[in-house]
Amino acid sequence: MSNMDLRQIRQFVAVAEELHFGRAAERLNMTQPPLSQAIQALERELGLRLFDRTKREVKLTPVGEQWFVHARRVLAEATALPDIARKLARGEMGLLRLSFVSTVDYSLLPAAVGRFRAAYPNVELSLREATSDVQIDALLRSEVDVGIVIAPPSSSLSQTLSYRPILREPLIAAVPSSWIDEGRDGFCEGILEPAAFFAAPLILFPRRSAPIFHDLVSGYFAEHRSAFSVFQEAIQMQTIIGLVGSGMGVALVPQSMTRLQRDGVTYLPLSGRVPTVETGLLWRTNDRNAACANFLAVANASVHQPAQAL
Template sequence: MDVRPLRHFAAVAETLHFGRAAERLGMTQPPLSQSIIALEKTLGAPLFVRSKRSVRLSPLGEAWLPEVLAALAAVDELPTTARRLRDGQTGLLSLSFVSTADYSVLPDLVSRYSRAFPDVEIGLVEATSDVQIPAIVAGERHAGIIIPPSDRALPEPLAYQRLVSEPLIAAAPAAWIADGRLAVEDGMLAPATIVDAPLILFPRTVAPAFHDLVTGYFARLGRPAHIVQEAIQMQTIISLVSAGLGVALVPASLRNLARAGVAYVEVRDPPTLETGLAWRRDDDTPTLREMLRLVGV
């Protein structure tokens, strides 16, 4: 349906006078009357009850007027909406993230972005890096917070920006420290203690970079890691530590995840975990563009 007859109907409905409505619209009365008649023919019912002295809305016209006014207001708003979409001030940003980011960079990043662009809907999905990377390549996500491969090699057309690097610390059953099963020296777990401890770790299939970082640390200490349990979420790993099934090496930001029965202790010469943002180089989505600007790309 053409918008012009709707504007003609609204003008007549608001003035209840064809002459004044035509003047408001900047047209003559005959074409206005013809436009209303054509609209009524399209609808199959009269919009006005006319007499020689007055014009009033028909029951259909009275019921339809609010809908028409709302539709016209939406049409009038379209240019502004287009500009806001163009400038990334509204729309959708789809962002995936590894579970470790939930305790480090994710809250601050989302908070800053939301303050800058309160009308943008942020779709958050937690996923391991191996799931995120093909999803971003396929265009199913705008960006993802990932743990990059050790060689930083990502498939085309992905780009990458480091967000944070942090040391790993030990998450250990508090009771094991209290009863001396894990020795603490100068506020750190003794290397001889940690190499003999049962380890809880991400499976290598879902987190190869993190897995290799941890097992490489044990190799430097001269012992292979004694892995007794695997889990794909950091919260689950901490729960297993709380249950006394073993220790885990986790990012230092995991101290923000308080759990009864878990003690966080530094280790000597800790490995460093890097977390960063990955996105498609050819993705020109305005909301993504503003996210990249926020992180300094």
């Protein structure tokens, strides 16, 4: 079995399809005696008969009939190998492992994934939600191919990882709807004054999970000379919104999060200048995965309003 090659399988399939050594030999551009000898050698190698031969006809044995199905499949797969290699090189087949922060569930991710699947249906796409710090570690360990992250600190990039900003959007306040219904001081429909926001319990990501985002929020407090204190931490944006809905406190969230409608939560713009959060693509600089390059292009083209493409 170790000496069997595609030439032998091709010869067997030709005879099995034609059930005539002369026609099969003509199809293979060879003479009949060498083909007969090749089939006999194959049968000796397998230790069984594939054909029953008489002067009038050639028939597949029961084993030959069953093996024919497998041989033809192997031959078809082997024939497709060169095209598969070319498609892999172009990123039209293969595996792409994508990680993303929870904030892009309501902005970039649906459009980017939808367009990528439509353009490259033969690429297997593996999705993994993770905070930015976890994604950086996973990229460095080659566990994912591309990440969608909140802008990482420059110290985490170096020559190993490349970063491309693609989305920037203002932060808005997520507040308990009950506070508005109760007429709580400073909370009403419309535009929220920063002073009322700063006085409320704050819910925020841990700094290790999204240091740039965390520093945006703390910087916003510092800009207004307000004491910065985090009342409750959570690592997923959906969890933060849920805690706001329970009346636990307030949060600053990207504007696109208004697409997440949750009972008990009202989104309010803040008056005055507000910080903007940047989201971008992160990948290994020397990664030769063509599917990764294709996704980067598709994601860049998928940025939509209300966020602003850079």
